[in-house]
Amino acid sequence: MQSSDWTPAFEQPDLLGESPFWHPLERLLYWVDIPGRKLLRGDPQDGRRETWDMPSEPGCIAPVRGGGLVIALRDGIYRAQNWGGTLALLARFPHDPALVRFNDGKCDSQGRFWASTVYEPKDKRGADLWCLDMRGGKAEAMLKACNATTGNGMAWTPDESGAFWSDTPRHRIHAWDYESATGVLRRHRVFRQFPPKPEGWTSAEAGARPYGGRPDGAAMDSAGRYHCAMFEGSRLLRIDADGVGESSLALPAVCPTMPCFGGEDLRTLFVTTSREKRPPEELQRTPLAGRVLQARVEVAGLPVNFFDPGPGG
Secondary structure, eight states: OOGGGOEESSSSOOSBEEEEEEETTTTEEEEEETTTTEEEEEETTTTEEEEEEOSSOOOEEEEBTTSSEEEEETTEEEEESSTTOOEEEEEEOSSOTTTEEEEEEEEOTTSOEEEEEEETTOSSOOEEEEEEEOTTSSOEEEEEEEEESBEEEEEEOTTSSEEEEEEGGGTEEEEEEEETTTTEEEEEEEEEEOOOOOTTOOGGGTTTSOOOOEEEEEEEBTTSOEEEEEETTTEEEEEOTTSSOEEEEEOSSSOEEEEEEESTTSOEEEEEEBOTTOOHHHHHHOTTTTSOEEEEOSSOBOOOOOBOOOTTO
């Protein structure tokens, strides 16, 4: 797939789009603008979109069974019964929100919400992966992984036997055996380790000093391929389940952040991108930076999982 195969789903750019998902009941695409402190939703068919201002940076969102959204903000995870509604706190976590905020995440098939954090000073590995379970009628927060700098790339295999999570600054994707019923992760291994960013590299010299990017958000297709947004790599990397075979989808933006599959047949691939703090000459060269990009693909993706708010939720 060439970069010219991609078109913008909406005209307005975001600073840093993230956490897209396709809502099958509403037939709308949802996503967030993290530094813009906004939730967004829209219909790619007509290009119309709505925005909702947040009190702090939204890292990730997911739909809720029965309606509304679960939202990971800087200081905790919240529930909104409807678009634009009141934010009800579900759980706070043992991190200092001055240094740490929530980032990438999504729900598993059992209705648990998995949310990563990012340690913003990036001078040590202080990011975690949390799982919030409300099915028992109260918030149960479980620490699932740690020792990262920027948690990203949460995804599960179609048969739910494997789970993936990445640490973007370390250029590393982790993998585990996964037990869906309990949410237990076992047999940790490094799924893929990428070369580091060349010292002093800028996107202007990509031809002279190639850089493939570092793993950001991800999505899984129905064939079990892990689609990873390679930040600063101008591409999506599609990795086979064995971790060996791969193919690359070129993008008309240097900094893709996260893909998802949508449309009626789940064969429209959406990708959020970033333009935040990018050099002016790069933005002039890649005018679609910051847009949600879309393209048709042959293999369908997996549908979004809904959050289970528990009894009476």
